[in-house]
Structures are given as structure tokens and as C-alpha cells.
Amino acid sequence: MLTKTKPRPFRKILIANRGEIALRIARACRELGIPSVAVYSDADRAAPHVLGAAEAYRLGPSPATESYLRGDLLLEIASRAGADAIHPGYGFLSENAGFAEACGKSGVKFIGPPASAMRALGSKTRARQAADKAGMPRTPGSTTALASVKEALKVADDIGYPVMLKASAGGGGKGMRAITRSEDLKSAFEAAQSEAERAFGSNEVYLEKLIEHPRHIEIQVLADEHGHCLYLGERECSVQRRHQKVIEEAPSAVVGDDLRRRMGEAAVRLAQSAGYTNAGTVEFLLDSEENFYFLEMNTRLQVEHPVTELITGLDLVHLQIRIAQGEPLPLTQQDVHLRGHAVECRVYAEDPDNGFFPSPGKITRLLQPGGPGIREDSGIYEGWTVPMDYDPMLSKLIAFAPTRETAIARMLRALDEYVIGGIRTNLALFRRILGDADFQAARIDTGYLDRLLAQGPATGAENSLEDRESVAAIAAAIFESQRTTAPTTAPQSVSAWKRAAREEGLSR
């Protein structure tokens, strides 16, 4: 049951995270006039979230298991710093019911849902049971862990192939297998079980019907501690690689008012049935006939929350904090209006030309985009060394405009302005996707990006490439001549060149 609390402003909030999201939360705290506390591992001593903090404490060595995942240390620091609330961000301990409980026991408010709601919705099989109770559509299949291959074969026969095996404790595509024929089920079942055991410490798997060419559509919900819950429209996250989101947008180009209302109301029913509070996201698959199926619920703030903020005009982190302080939601469903279109690119330190290998290291050059409709939630600076210990997200670039078409044009313009040097990034991949005719026509589903990448390197625009390559050759020659003619061989030529260049600039 909901426990009603009297609104009481927080004295201080500890931010149990790093990177762009730690900065994002610190900014919200500052805007609300609440002091915040940063924590860091040894690898993050000079990280942007520490430099921007008024108060910062060392957690421990670089591995996350010895720092950002140490709930005991976080609570110790909270008590030392006098923080009466903890914002977990996303990842790390954000969906850890045990940590949420430990916070409660220490008298520190966990800014998120109660542990009971996290438990009810955290396991995928339990969430499927909750979906049934809330009367929301889900993919056909089992709602409990499969006891044996025999049971798996029976369920698969009942729902029909192709089917999907998934880990109950799953996430990030681990323990997932698509199966098209009954002959393949036995080996896939065993492989999925052992992969799930290794990744999540639980070998529970279940079966569901595979939806062909689905779109990934998710609904943002917000619930206060007084029984009010509302939905803030949808986000489309169909552009994925290996089940990881790459580009998100809001609203979806294919969701109309009626479908939005039906999905939104279903999401609210699920949240309320589990006693959910604070921000959460209900994920669905949408098939080509506009049938939607419950996928899972994420019981935290999502990476892609900015696209919802831009089209609703709301600040989700402000609202998370106000809800956790016991305030009632300051708006009703009728007050939620969607306006314009927002697109987000997840900028990663990875090399699309080399199997998407991670590329940590020193950022030697950083030129960031700006101008109308551009927001960047970044966690980097020029001269910083991106550590190898954490996930490769550097920044989120978000474009907002009245229409989808203009938002895409804005994003392409901003990508042209953006330079990150010293490490490889996936910036070029976004140019390719946003320039693709299928993406522009919103002909996307969760297999779209894999199909695009399978086509091999982008072709077309040969003329402009030829042009750019000549310019690059000229620029390279100028840079190289400055370098190779340095002191020993011809000390005069460098300064002569610079002087001449300056004079040319002045005479224009």
C-alpha cells in the first residue's frame, strides 16, 4: 500500500552515479536549490561530474564492484555528508531493490520506486504475471520459468514458431535466443540457460512468441505517493544494435492519439497495480497491425528521458525529486500536451569502422555543437581521459524542432559541427542513419540498423566525398609541412607560413 508522506524538502542529495547522468542530476539539484554530493572512483577523480560538484567523496578503486556498486559505502558517505536522499541515476544500483531497502533502513530516501514495486516488476516473468493482472496485452508464452526442455517444447508448440527464449533476470540482450524450428530448441534452451546463469546468476528462462519486425515503443509514466499516476507520451527506440538503443525519438511517427491513449492507460494500470511511484518506463513491442505487447518495465529514469522532456516541456528530474519529497504531482493527464519532435543520439566511445570496439582514451580535441534546438547532455571535456572501466557513453545529443523532418535536419547540422578527437566515436554512424531514406520515412523496426550495417559502407554522394578528400589532402599537407619543417631542418618556414597566413587573414 502507498505510504503517504508529508512534503518535506531534502537537505542534501547524494548522486550515486557518474558521467553525463550525474551531471544532469546535479544541475537539477542546483536549479531546485538543493545541495548535492558527488562520489567518484579512482578512475574518475578528474571526471566532469566531480569537477562540477560542490562536495565530492572518494568511493574506492576503479572497478564498479569496488566503487559505484558499493551500497554500503554510498550510505556511509550519505551519513557523513548529511545527505537525506540518494538519486541512483540509471545503471549501477538504480534497479537494485536491496539497495532501495537499505536506504530506507538508514533513513535515506531512495529517489525511485519502493523496493516492493521493483521486485514485482524487476523479473521479467513476474512482470508478465503483473501485466496479466493489469489486463494489458503481452506476447503469448510462459509467465513462469521453464522447468525443462520438455516444457519448453510444449509451450513453443502451443504458441507456434518462431519463438524467443529470454532470461527472467535479463537485460541487454543476454540469454536471448530466437528459434524458428523445434529441432533447435533443445540446444538453444541449454545455451540460454548457461548464458543467463553466467550473466545474471540465475538460469531462469521463459519462452515468448517472436514478433516479426516489431517497433520498440515505450511509455514514460510518473506516479506520486498520493495515488496519482500519468503517462507522458511515448518514445520510439527502434534503432538498435544488439538490443542496445542507438537513436531515440519522441513522439513516434506511427503512434496516433488513440493508440497513444490505449498504450498510456495500459502502462498506468500496470504501474498502479504494483504500487509504483516516481518515474518509470513501460516498454512495448508494436507490430505492423498496431497491436502492442508488453515487454518489460524499467523502474528508473531512462537514458533517453530528454526527448520526453523536450516534447512535454517538463523536467523529469525535478519531478522525480519533488515526488520523492512527498509532493503531489503538479499536473493532471489533461495538462500533458505534446509539442514538436525530438531526436536523441547516444554518442559512444566506440569505433564503427572496427567492429564497434570500445575506444577509451584521452580526448585531445572537442568542439561541441550549439544553436537553435540543440541540447547536449555531456560527460566529457577536452583533455580528459575516458576510463576503460565503465560503459562507453560520452554524451547525448538531442535535437528539437516543430516537425520530425526539421529535427532530423537540425541533428545532421549539429553532427557536422561536432568534433571529438583523440578517440574513436560513433558520430559518423548517426550521419549515415539520419541521412538514410528509410529512417527519414520512419520505415524502421528493431532489425533496421542491422540491415543497414549489413549493406556495408555507405555509398553515394561520391562527388562531395571526392571534394572533401581533396580538401583533406590539402589540409594534411599544410599540417604536415608545419610539423616536418619544425626546428632542425628549416626553422624559418613554420613562422613564415604562420605569418603569411595571418597576413592573409588580416588583408581579407
Added chain:
Amino acid sequence: MKLEIEIAGRIRTVEHTPGEPNVTVDGVPVAVEAQVLRPGLLSLVVAGRAWRVVLEEDANEPAIHLGGERIPYRVDDPRSLKARRARTTGADGPKAIKASMPGRVVRVLAQKGEAVKAHHGVVVIEAMKMQNELKSPKEGRVAELRVAPGDTVAAGDVLAVIE
């Protein structure tokens, strides 16, 4: 000064005199106005088109950032013997396995002296929760193994040599 710049597998010959407004690319003169804004940052006006050019220097290869695109290049001074020799080295000699990314060595799959087939995994490095298996470029024997599990490596570091 004459330089050979290799971009996207194609060699361009660029000739220019510092301070002169004309540059020739593969023998064709182009009107160029250049201004160095700060080290590694250049404003170029080429035949009326303005470009902001950023130089990226890297352990492996330098690159030019131009209008949102990253263009790696290789430079050869035609007078340089070393560059000539590097280009003509055949496939028969010893081959180094280099780290393609910075990371930590998690496993070594072949020991020193061991015979390996082409594409046989030799060293596994990990960064940002992803593992990358580095394979032998050819059939041969592990002549040198320069790393052990737990070591931190930089991009371009030689991990092993196969002969």
C-alpha cells in the same frame, strides 16, 4: 614542398610553398587561403568554399575532421627512405599483433613458442565491458609474447610477434 598524402587508399600529391596562395593537387593548381587559428585548427577557403579543419593526432594514424566527417590519412615524404621501405615490406617477415584499442589483458590464448594458425586467437583484451580477441595475422609461431593477464595496454602497443 611536395608531399604524398594517402587518403582512403588513394595517394594524392600535394605541392605547396608556405605562404603562397596556390597549392597543386596531383598537378592541378587550386586557389587556397589558409589561416591557422590555433595549433591543429585551420580555416581553409578552397575555391570559394570555407572549411573548418581539425587535425587529430593519434598513436596509430593522424586524421582530419571536416564537416562532421573523420578522414584518416598517411603521409609520405617522397624523399623519405624509411617510408618507401615500410611500404615495400612483404608478407613473409615477422608480424606484430597490435592492440586495436586501449584496455586490460584478460587472457593469453597462445604461449611463447606455440604454433598458431592464421586467425587463431592470441590475446584477449577488455575495455568498457567488451572483450576483443586479437588473432594471429598468419600461420606461424609465437616468437614474442609481450603481455600477461592484468596488463594495461595502449592502442597500437605490440602484444605479440608471430614469425
